[in-house]
Amino acid sequence: MPDYAWPDAQHRTLIGTRVSRVDSPAKVSGQAKYTYDVHRPGMLYGKVLRCPYAHAKIVSIDTSAAEKMPGVKAVHIVQGPGAAIHWAGDEVVAVAAVDEPTAEDAIRVIKVEYQQLPHLVSDAEPPKGGAQEEGPLSMDALDDMLDNEMPAGQMVSQIQQYGITEKPSEGRLNELKEDGASDAVLDALRTAAVHPEAASKLPSSYQKAAAQTVGDPEKAFAEAAVVSEGLYGIPLIAHCCLESHGSISEWTDQDHLFTHISTQNVSGIPGQMAEPLKIPATNVRVHQDHIGGGFGSKFSPDRWGIFTAEISKKAGGKPVRIMLERDAELEVAGARPSAYARVKVGAMKDGALVAWQSNSWGTGGPGGGGMPPIPYVFSIPNQRQEHIAIRNNIGPARAWRAPNHPQAAVLTMCALDDLAAKLNMDPVEFFGKNLNLTKQRENTYREELAIASELMDWKQKWHPREQIASGGMARGVGLSFHTWGGRGHASDCDLTIHPDGSVELKLCSQDLGTGTRTCILIVASETLGIPMDAIQLQIGDTTYPPSGGSGGSTTIGGVSSSTRRAAADARDALFTKVAPALNTQPDQLECVNGKLSVKGDSSRSLSWKEACSKLGAMPLTIRGKNPDRSKPPDLTNSGVGGVQMAEAEVDADTGVVKVKKMVAVQDCGLVIDLKTAESQCYGALIMGISYSLYEEKVMDPSTGRMLNADMGFYRLAGLSDIPELVVHMMTGKGYDERGVIGLGEPPVISPGAAISNAVANAIGVRVPFLPLTPDRVLAALEQKAGA
Amino acid sequence: MRPFEYVSPNTRTQAISLLGASWGNAEILAGGTDLLTLMKDDVVAPKRLINIKGIHDLHGVSSNAQGFHIGALTTLGDLADDATVRRNYPALAEALPEAASPQIRNLATLGGNLCQRPRCWYFRNGFGLLPKNETGKELAAGGENRYHAILGNEGPAKFVSPSTLVPILIAYGAKIRLEGPKGKREFPLEKFFVIPKNEGEREHDLRPNEIVTEVVIPPASDVRAAHYEIRQKEVFDWPLAVAGVALRMRGSNVKSARIVMGYVAPVPWPSPEAEQALMGQPINKDTAQRAAEAALTNAKPLSHNAYKVQLARVALRRAILKAASGGVS
Numbered sequence A: 001m002p003d004y005a006w007p008d009a010q011h012r013t014l015i016g017t018r019v020s021r022v023d024s025p026a027k028v029s030g031q032a033k034y035t036y037d038v039h040r041p042g043m044l045y046g047k048v049l050r051c052p053y054a055h056a057k058i059v060s061i062d063t064s065a066a067e068k069m070p071g072v073k074a075v076h077i078v079q080g081p082g083a084a085i086h087w088a089g090d091e092v093v094a095v096a097a098v099d100e101p102t103a104e105d106a107i108r109v110i111k112v113e114y115q116q117l118p119h120l121v122s123d124a125e126p127p128k129g130g131a132q133e134e135g136p137l138s139m140d141a142l143d144d145m146l147d148n149e150m151p152a153g154q155m156v157s158q159i160q161q162y163g164i165t166e167k168p169s170e171g172r173l174n175e176l177k178e179d180g181a182s183d184a185v186l187d188a189l190r191t192a193a194v195h196p197e198a199a200s201k202l203p204s205s206y207q208k209a210a211a212q213t214v215g216d217p218e219k220a221f222a223e224a225a226v227v228s229e230g231l232y233g234i235p236l237i238a239h240c241c242l243e244s245h246g247s248i249s250e251w252t253d254q255d256h257l258f259t260h261i262s263t264q265n266v267s268g269i270p271g272q273m274a275e276p277l278k279i280p281a282t283n284v285r286v287h288q289d290h291i292g293g294g295f296g297s298k299f300s301p302d303r304w305g306i307f308t309a310e311i312s313k314k315a316g317g318k319p320v321r322i323m324l325e326r327d328a329e330l331e332v333a334g335a336r337p338s339a340y341a342r343v344k345v346g347a348m349k350d351g352a353l354v355a356w357q358s359n360s361w362g363t364g365g366p367g368g369g370g371m372p373p374i375p376y377v378f379s380i381p382n383q384r385q386e387h388i389a390i391r392n393n394i395g396p397a398r399a400w401r402a403p404n405h406p407q408a409a410v411l412t413m414c415a416l417d418d419l420a421a422k423l424n425m426d427p428v429e430f431f432g433k434n435l436n437l438t439k440q441r442e443n444t445y446r447e448e449l450a451i452a453s454e455l456m457d458w459k460q461k462w463h464p465r466e467q468i469a470s471g472g473m474a475r476g477v478g479l480s481f482h483t484w485g486g487r488g489h490a491s492d493c494d495l496t497i498h499p500d501g502s503v504e505l506k507l508c509s510q511d512l513g514t515g516t517r518t519c520i521l522i523v524a525s526e527t528l529g530i531p532m533d534a535i536q537l538q539i540g541d542t543t544y545p546p547s548g549g550s551g552g553s554t555t556i557g558g559v560s561s562s563t564r565r566a567a568a569d570a571r572d573a574l575f576t577k578v579a580p581a582l583n584t585q586p587d588q589l590e591c592v593n594g595k596l597s598v599k600g601d602s603s604r605s606l607s608w609k610e611a612c613s614k615l616g617a618m619p620l621t622i623r624g625k626n627p628d629r630s631k632p633p634d635l636t637n638s639g640v641g642g643v644q645m646a647e648a649e650v651d652a653d654t655g656v657v658k659v660k661k662m663v664a665v666q667d668c669g670l671v672i673d674l675k676t677a678e679s680q681c682y683g684a685l686i687m688g689i690s691y692s693l694y695e696e697k698v699m700d701p702s703t704g705r706m707l708n709a710d711m712g713f714y715r716l717a718g719l720s721d722i723p724e725l726v727v728h729m730m731t732g733k734g735y736d737e738r739g740v741i742g743l744g745e746p747p748v749i750s751p752g753a754a755i756s757n758a759v760a761n762a763i764g765v766r767v768p769f770l771p772l773t774p775d776r777v778l779a780a781l782e783q784k785a786g787a
Numbered sequence B: 001m002r003p004f005e006y007v008s009p010n011t012r013t014q015a016i017s018l019l020g021a022s023w024g025n026a027e028i029l030a031g032g033t034d035l036l037t038l039m040k041d042d043v044v045a046p047k048r049l050i051n052i053k054g055i056h057d058l059h060g061v062s063s064n065a066q067g068f069h070i071g072a073l074t075t076l077g078d079l080a081d082d083a084t085v086r087r088n089y090p091a092l093a094e095a096l097p098e099a100a101s102p103q104i105r106n107l108a109t110l111g112g113n114l115c116q117r118p119r120c121w122y123f124r125n126g127f128g129l130l131p132k133n134e135t136g137k138e139l140a141a142g143g144e145n146r147y148h149a150i151l152g153n154e155g156p157a158k159f160v161s162p163s164t165l166v167p168i169l170i171a172y173g174a175k176i177r178l179e180g181p182k183g184k185r186e187f188p189l190e191k192f193f194v195i196p197k198n199e200g201e202r203e204h205d206l207r208p209n210e211i212v213t214e215v216v217i218p219p220a221s222d223v224r225a226a227h228y229e230i231r232q233k234e235v236f237d238w239p240l241a242v243a244g245v246a247l248r249m250r251g252s253n254v255k256s257a258r259i260v261m262g263y264v265a266p267v268p269w270p271s272p273e274a275e276q277a278l279m280g281q282p283i284n285k286d287t288a289q290r291a292a293e294a295a296l297t298n299a300k301p302l303s304h305n306a307y308k309v310q311l312a313r314v315a316l317r318r319a320i321l322k323a324a325s326g327g328v329s
């Protein structure tokens, strides 16, 4: 068995250093091509007619005027008469025309008659005593639970308690498995009671999940020295990818499709397109060079990706481009589910947490949405949770960077912070005291908490909530903890060494902007012993070996492992060919800085080029492949912890909040590129500031439409809203030897809770819901003044 | 965007003759930073677009005894860089770079700034300036009105006047000049803004065949003025409250005051109550606060915007104090 293990610290030259992104020059000079930049010869422009109502039935569609319009090449009915629409902006008809204005004109002359139905776009607290359904679960509801990463235990207990509306086929079960359903969930589905009659019943908007209890919360609350109760929440936000969703599709012949698509999942797209298009997955070629943001919303080709291909076919195979407009991007292309809760927590006098009770609710659109994993990070010994999922017409939710964790962090860390305030304890001391409840992460968190406190100068900055300046500017600090999995995904790669010394590496991964290209090259270069720029890396095309989707922070672990394997095997194969020429055994060879030499005797050496000429006529190609997920991981691992602190300043007269400083201390096992790892955390903090202070989907109650589907009122933080950001990556002993672990999601989990806690510390009162806008801050201050 | 006819006249007379007698058929195109967005979103759909940028005498600035003349086509960027503005109208010079972004200021004209349409999200989403749903129900009053009017909102108009420059211009006593087929009109800038009562009416006292030609600001060497804006984001954000203040002092007491609020009503909102409260008074925290309170006494917030009353008050108080201390923040 070859030894793939990561080199130890003394033997690393590149891994763990700060390496600049290899694609930065292309990106900053505008040479990098995003899907949005793709313009194919003879390309047609597609436009979509969208339903203006949040809930409606299509009665009739008349496309005749559009079909007759000069320049219109294809008209495609996406949802026909009889179809039910569940959110405004849903697709009804698509057209392709020779240019954008013609396509728009064509859309405008299509006549659709709708029957409007009552809608709900609110996610306010479910009315007490209102109709709350505890009915059997539909397949949609199950999909939704998986999307929301509901813990398997919760799913199983709900399936057992409520039953399901239809018996899933083995094929359907397989799909669920691919979407992440555990074996326990699948077994529960196989044996669940089936209630088909419930499927036809008009569903209530409020679906109650089975209550869960651990230990004896009632008794624990009775014995607790201090109990704190509060209301917390985090709204529905859009993914707001700066490059919108969409694709350019063309048929290269009757049954071969070529698609450029903005996706986090290049390898996974053909399989998802094949079935609806009724062609084998092998006949779908997908290509993407660069992507302008996905955040969890770009794993599937989407309905519009499929009909782009269908319209292309109708238009004789010509390339058709449909990239979503900004308003559609914000309305239909994904949202992070909201989560709200009334939380009660209890602790003993010394701060030891003993009891948790939460009544939570939230929405993920028409499917409802699961309960976030609360209490988060801290396994409080006695707990009780009740959750109501609101099914409404705000549009479909999608996985958003660490699905359900930012919500869980806000609901948990803010409640615990309020408890610390009631105990009159410094949160660092309070959370520190309870770190035993974080189980296997305890040591990591303890080390991180100490470093974060130092970097924030917490001791100087924290003050009890009562000690605040009245009026004028108030400052405060807050903190939060988070965790994530991040084990590497399946990833194949082909590494080829040519007899002339050139090297290429191909895999159908994607670089989400996280630095994947750079990290792959670092690993290949470190392993082969040749410079990064001596290796040609090709990603983003389905003609290369399949590599997993970039979700769940699985990419870095996946691609670094398979690259390491392929490079190590290729290097050893080359050593075998070269050893006779240097009169030695292969295992006596090493390659450093492009020079192959006998270990300990640098006089016996060959340049890389000379060495490769010993390969003979044929290049050497090695396939790198990661071990099956059922085996324990070797080069990658799962489970990280992070601590973040925020300092905020509040203008108590206007309620305007400014974040003044953020500290992120994060572990992710062995760091491949320290620079891109730090950048990942900076980016997450910026996104975190955005969703803490500005972002929210504003829905109009009466028309059911999103009112701020533009960049003017869907606010994102700008440069001048970003303060000093301090990132510290945990490396060295205790971290490096765990292997490579994903980092895409974890650092975006805590900002909401940390910033909310900083504001509470600054003004002495909790602002219950994000985003922390002036109206909410002033309302909290007023309530405090009245109390 | 719908098809339209595009014309580029070179004189005012030509431009005026190309405009129609009713709204909706023709629109004037200046920098296009607002109009093109409205057209792309199908909120306005003119059949004819009259590009006035070729009319030379609408560009540029000049000074005479009447004051400082700003041609309607002067860009906000040029105005921000203008030495006279900086020297003689420092509060306007401060307001300019806070508006929009450098790119937009390089295109946006002052005339367009005065005539820009409200940012009300119901209006921008195609529900009308006095937004109603299909059953005739008023949308803003019972809907998402967190950014809407707290004053002058008794009628169906609930939007807020969008320019951040207008309050300080009015405070400085600016006049607007218009030209149409019947000749020229000139009146104080505040009179240019009106509250529409019926859908189809506009929020400006501008006839469909008139153009804005210039703005004149009287000399202000004895004025202490200040502009203050409350925005959530540091830059490039629609404000929540704006205040423009111009004080004339006799010794350390106020001889006369011009106080104007923005983003509180469908029109820029001068406050005679606040002006009265300051008359003959020295400026300090208490008098500024009293004036600010007087200005908001009649505020009638909608369901979700009571917080704006506090913000308008704070903006005003801070602007008054800033003006008195010489306009330095």
Ligand SMILES: Cc1cc2nc3c(=O)[nH]c(=O)nc-3n(C[C@H](O)[C@H](O)[C@H](O)COP(=O)(O)OP(=O)(O)OC[C@H]3O[C@@H](n4cnc5c(N)ncnc54)[C@H](O)[C@@H]3O)c2cc1C
Pocket: A712, B027, B028, B029, B030, B031, B032, B033, B034, B035, B036, B072, B073, B098, B099, B100, B101, B104, B107, B108, B109, B110, B111, B112, B113, B114, B115, B116, B117, B162, B163, B164, B165, B210, B211, B212, B213, B237, B238, B239
């Ligand atoms: C992102 C963004 C941020 C902004 N932020 C701010 C801000 O902070 N503060 C602020 O005050 N403004 C702000 N604006 C508005 C901006 O100042 C205006 O869009 C701009 O001044 C309009 O000028 P324009 O020349 O581009 O007008 P156009 O878009 O060409 O025209 C706007 C309207 O005025 C009419 N019009 C133009 N010129 C004349 C004329 N001479 N006579 C009669 N009618 C005329 C047009 O017919 C049209 O209806 C912002 C705009 C954007 C897009």
